[in-house]
Amino acid sequence: MSPTIFRKKGYRFYFLSNEEKRIHIHVSCEHGEAKFWIEPIVSLAISHELPSKMLNEIQKIIEEHINEINKAWQTHFGKR
Numbered sequence: 001m002s003p004t005i006f007r008k009k010g011y012r013f014y015f016l017s018n019e020e021k022r023i024h025i026h027v028s029c030e031h032g033e034a035k036f037w038i039e040p041i042v043s044l045a046i047s048h049e050l051p052s053k054m055l056n057e058i059q060k061i062i063e064e065h066i067n068e069i070n071k072a073w074q075t076h077f078g079k080r
Helices: 052-064 066-077
Strands: 004-008 011-014 024-029 032-037 043-048
Touching (some): 004 066, 011 052, 032 052, 043 052, 052 066
Antiparallel strands (some): 004 011, 024 032, 032 043
């Protein structure tokens, strides 16, 4: 299961259900995909085929939606 948290500017922001405990979010679009750590700071974990300009844009979107992402993580995964 991979619930979509939100969509913005052609990007889909979502979680994968059976992954590690550290808070992170996956992002995909027609050009590729990436994974970002949320804590302790928003940072790129891995990227597949996304250029730096897009990664910077994605990181800013994540930072703007950090509270929404954290709340969705707690709702989806509960307290681990």
